[in-house]
Amino acid sequence: MDLMKILDGQVALGNKSGTKNLGEHKFWKTQPVPQLLNALTGPTEIKEGPIDPPKTPADVRQEPGQLPSGFEWSLIDITNEEQCKEVYILLSENYVEDDDAMFRFNYSKEFLLWALTAPGYYPDWHIGVRVVKTGKLVAFISGIKVDIRVRANTFDAAEINFLCVHKKLRSKRLAPVLIKEVTRRVNLTNIWQAIYTAGVVIPTPIGTSRYYHRNLNPPKLVDIGFAALPRGMTIARLVRQYAVSSHPRIPGFREMMQSDVPQVGALLRRYLSRFEVTQTFAKDEEIEHWFLSGHGRDVDGERKEQVVWAYVVEDPTTHLVTDLVSFYSLPSTVMKHKKHNLLNAAYLFYYASDVIFSPGGSSDDAATHEAKAKQRLEERLNALINDLLVIAQNAGFDVLNALTLGDNNMFLNEQKFGAGDGFLVSITWFVNWWLLISGFLSSHRIVS
Numbered sequence: 001m002d003l004m005k006i007l008d009g010q011v012a013l014g015n016k017s018g019t020k021n022l023g024e025h026k027f028w029k030t031q032p033v034p035q036l037l038n039a040l041t042g043p044t045e046i047k048e049g050p051i052d053p054p055k056t057p058a059d060v061r062q063e064p065g066q067l068p069s070g071f072e073w074s075l076i077d078i079t080n081e082e083q084c085k086e087v088y089i090l091l092s093e094n095y096v097e098d099d100d101a102m103f104r105f106n107y108s109k110e111f112l113l114w115a116l117t118a119p120g121y122y123p124d125w126h127i128g129v130r131v132v133k134t135g136k137l138v139a140f141i142s143g144i145k146v147d148i149r150v151r152a153n154t155f156d157a158a159e160i161n162f163l164c165v166h167k168k169l170r171s172k173r174l175a176p177v178l179i180k181e182v183t184r185r186v187n188l189t190n191i192w193q194a195i196y197t198a199g200v201v202i203p204t205p206i207g208t209s210r211y212y213h214r215n216l217n218p219p220k221l222v223d224i225g226f227a228a229l230p231r232g233m234t235i236a237r238l239v240r241q242y243a244v245s246s247h248p249r250i251p252g253f254r255e256m257m258q259s260d261v262p263q264v265g266a267l268l269r270r271y272l273s274r275f276e277v278t279q280t281f282a283k284d285e286e287i288e289h290w291f292l293s294g295h296g297r298d299v300d301g302e303r304k305e306q307v308v309w310a311y312v313v314e315d316p317t318t319h320l321v322t323d324l325v326s327f328y329s330l331p332s333t334v335m336k337h338k339k340h341n342l343l344n345a346a347y348l349f350y351y352a353s354d355v356i357f358s359p360g361g362s363s364d365d366a367a368t369h370e371a372k373a374k375q376r377l378e379e380r381l382n383a384l385i386n387d388l389l390v391i392a393q394n395a396g397f398d399v400l401n402a403l404t405l406g407d408n409n410m411f412l413n414e415q416k417f418g419a420g421d422g423f424l425v426s427i428t429w430f431v432n433w434w435l436l437i438s439g440f441l442s443s444h445r446i447v448s
């Protein structure tokens with residue numbers, strides 16, 4: 001993981017938008033978040049524990065916050081095809097772009113439905129703002145409920161995502177109004193923590209993660225400016241360099257099925273127990289949602305895009321599920337390009353392997369046992385990602401993106417991922433703990 005540098009009250013993340021004088025946060029400095037550490041002038045340590053005195057939903061204002069005149073709140077029913085399409089259009093025209101305005105996220109309607117209807121979601125955390133006169137949707141913010149474990153503590157939290165204000169309404173302080181409104185609705189359910197990620201630094205990050213990109217379609221990525229053609233290199237050589245085999249190699253590697261849900265749940269929970277901060281996925285219905293729903297199908301003649309792709313390894317002898325590996329599909333619009341209008345990007349999602357838990361030799365001391373387990377895991381993850389690349393390429397993806405978190409450093413270099421210019425900052429809110437969590441946000445481009 002890349003740690004951000006905190007220097008003289010400036011946080012430098014290496015990308016243009018990531019640098020801001022931290023004293024300037026008019027909104028965030030009023031909020032119950034840990035304020036930024038400053039080695040020279042401010043606090044240098046944040047103590048674990050509640051920031052605000054504990055409250056109850058009875059202490060929360062019952063009415064929505066005040067919007068500027070001419071605008072009104074509008075609850076979005078994301079399961080309603082028309083309303084989902086309105087959010088899709090707002091985001092596809094106004095959501096996250098890279099610094100050079102070459103690429104913009106193009107979340108599909110199916111993706112939005114998948115991401116916002118996870119088990120336990122609250123429909124009234126899907127909040128829109130419309131122009132009163134025309135009814136046009138011009139802003140959005142959303143949350144879902146997630147269970148988070150930080151070391152030994154597990155608690156309910158909101159995961160906030162898809163904050164978006166129409167380009168024509170930017171810099172009018174609408175974002176703080178949206179954030180306060182989602183906070184109010186979350187608090188009404190007696191939840192007081194939230195997690196979210198951003199491509200900018202706001203008080204206070206608990207971790208920074210860098211995007212890495214595995215090129216699967218060199219001619220296109222070079223053509224659209226996502227990847228550079230290194231000096232002295234030809235496209236043909238680049239194609240050879242990034243070629244992947246045509247079939248998965250691990251015996252028993254196959255698409256995940258409904259009947260795998262209990263085993264995958266047990267495997268993933270065990271694997272994630274090794275980390276200090278994770279979503280718990282305590283219920284099998286969550287496993288089913290996150291790994292099996294959103295599969296592409298034709299409904300009433302309309303093609304539904306496949307969102308999540310999950311694969312398992314079924315041991316050919318025992319028939320037990322030993323491994324999981326997955327990605328989700330999140331295309332980006334390629335702006336201002338004559339030939340290509342879409343970058344088909346796959347994003348590495350969760351993976352797990354039981355090789356880390358295999359018993360070692362009886363004579364091994366603890367350190368040897370751990371070193372051997374780590375090596376087994378490294379070999380296995382490389383094999384799994386190698387097979388996932390085959391799936392992604394055969395399905396027509398141009399690139400597989402991954403972050404520098406979890407066990408990803410065990411395979412990023414070997415599987416030929418290149419460092420990107422995008423960073424993801426993970427942030428907690430009202431939270432007692434420093435958290436690290438992965439999210440759905442990136443800005444991107446391969447820089448090395």
Ligand SMILES: CCCCCCCCCCCCCC(=O)SCCNC(=O)CCNC(=O)[C@H](O)C(C)(C)COP(=O)(O)OP(=O)(O)OC[C@H]1O[C@@H](n2cnc3c(N)ncnc32)[C@H](O)[C@@H]1OP(=O)(O)O
Nearest residue numbers: 025026027028161162163164165170171172173174175194
């Ligand atoms: C317990 C429950 C709690 C629940 C809530 C938890 C918190 C959730 C927090 C949200 C998690 C979202 C997770 C995602 O979805 S991250 C994705 C964010 N979306 C985009 O980047 C899409 C393109 N950009 C836009 O639509 C707008 O630029 C947005 C809407 C981002 C800001 O609109 P605009 O540009 O017109 O600005 P303003 O004049 O209204 O407001 C300026 C204030 O807003 C602060 N700002 C700017 N960007 C972000 C950002 N990404 N997270 C938090 N704060 C942000 C900024 O520092 C400034 O405050 P301060 O610096 O002066 O103090």
